[in-house]
Amino acid sequence: MSNRNIFAGGLLVGIGVLLLLSNLGFLSGLWFLYALSLGFLAAYFMYQKHIGFIIPGTLVGALALFATINERGDGVSGAFFFFFFAAAFFAVYLIHTMHLKTADRGERIWPLFPGLAMGAVGILIFSVEQDFFGAAPLQYLNMIIPIILIAVGANMLVKNKNRTEE
Numbered sequence: 001m002s003n004r005n006i007f008a009g010g011l012l013v014g015i016g017v018l019l020l021l022s023n024l025g026f027l028s029g030l031w032f033l034y035a036l037s038l039g040f041l042a043a044y045f046m047y048q049k050h051i052g053f054i055i056p057g058t059l060v061g062a063l064a065l066f067a068t069i070n071e072r073g074d075g076v077s078g079a080f081f082f083f084f085f086a087a088a089f090f091a092v093y094l095i096h097t098m099h100l101k102t103a104d105r106g107e108r109i110w111p112l113f114p115g116l117a118m119g120a121v122g123i124l125i126f127s128v129e130q131d132f133f134g135a136a137p138l139q140y141l142n143m144i145i146p147i148i149l150i151a152v153g154a155n156m157l158v159k160n161k162n163r164t165e166e
Contacts, residue, residue, distance in 0.1 A: 007043070007047060011039070011043065014039055015036065015039070018032050018035050018036065019032070029067075030064060030067055030068055030071065033060055033061075033063060033064035033067065034061070034064045036060050037056075037057050037058075037060040037061035037064055038057075038061075039057075040053045040054070040056045040057030040060065041053070041057035041058075041061070043057075044057055044096075049096065051096055051097070054091075054095060054096050055092055058088035058089070058091045058092055059085065059088045061088065062085050062087060062088040063084070063085075065084055066080060066081050066084045077125070077126055077129055078125055078129075079121075079122040079123070079124075079125040079126035079129065080122070081122075082118045082119065082121045082122030083118075083119065083122040085118045086114075086115045086116070086118040086119035086122060087115075089111040089112070089114045089115030089118065090111065090115045092111040093108075093109070093111040093112055093115065096111075097109070097110065097111055
């Protein structure tokens with residue numbers, strides 16, 4: 001049996017034990033999330049630093065942190081959900097992709113894009129919740145965002161068409 005099969009089997013047994021303990025009431029849902037996150041992060045550092053482990057490890061950890069703060073506080077802003085997910089992607093960049101020597105620039109910086117997008121959504125949600133803009137500009141937001149998406153997408157299509165014609 002290969003090391004990969006041993007690891008996959010051990011991972012499934014570990015997740016099953018955590019689920020069983022959670023279902024029997026010995027482990028709360030939050031502890032299950034933390035344990036799952038730590039398991040993925042441990043697998044990342046133990047097994048050749050494969051990116052397939054660090055992404056779920058950081059995202060589940062971010063979800064666990066948000067749920068903990070939300071459970072303990074008196075209703076935390078939904079924007080923090082996006083801030084924590086943005087932080088998870090920045091962690092992937094700092095821990096994994098920034099240090100890749102064999103990859104091109106795009107392969108090294110890709111986690112910054114979802115991180116920045118989630119951070120921007122978090123800022124937008126927080127700004128709306130705190131009424132930083134007032135009501136008037138928000139009515140135009142439903143038109144501005146689709147127009148920006150159309151413009152960026154059209155620009156990408158034109159650039160791709162020009163590259164394929166060369």
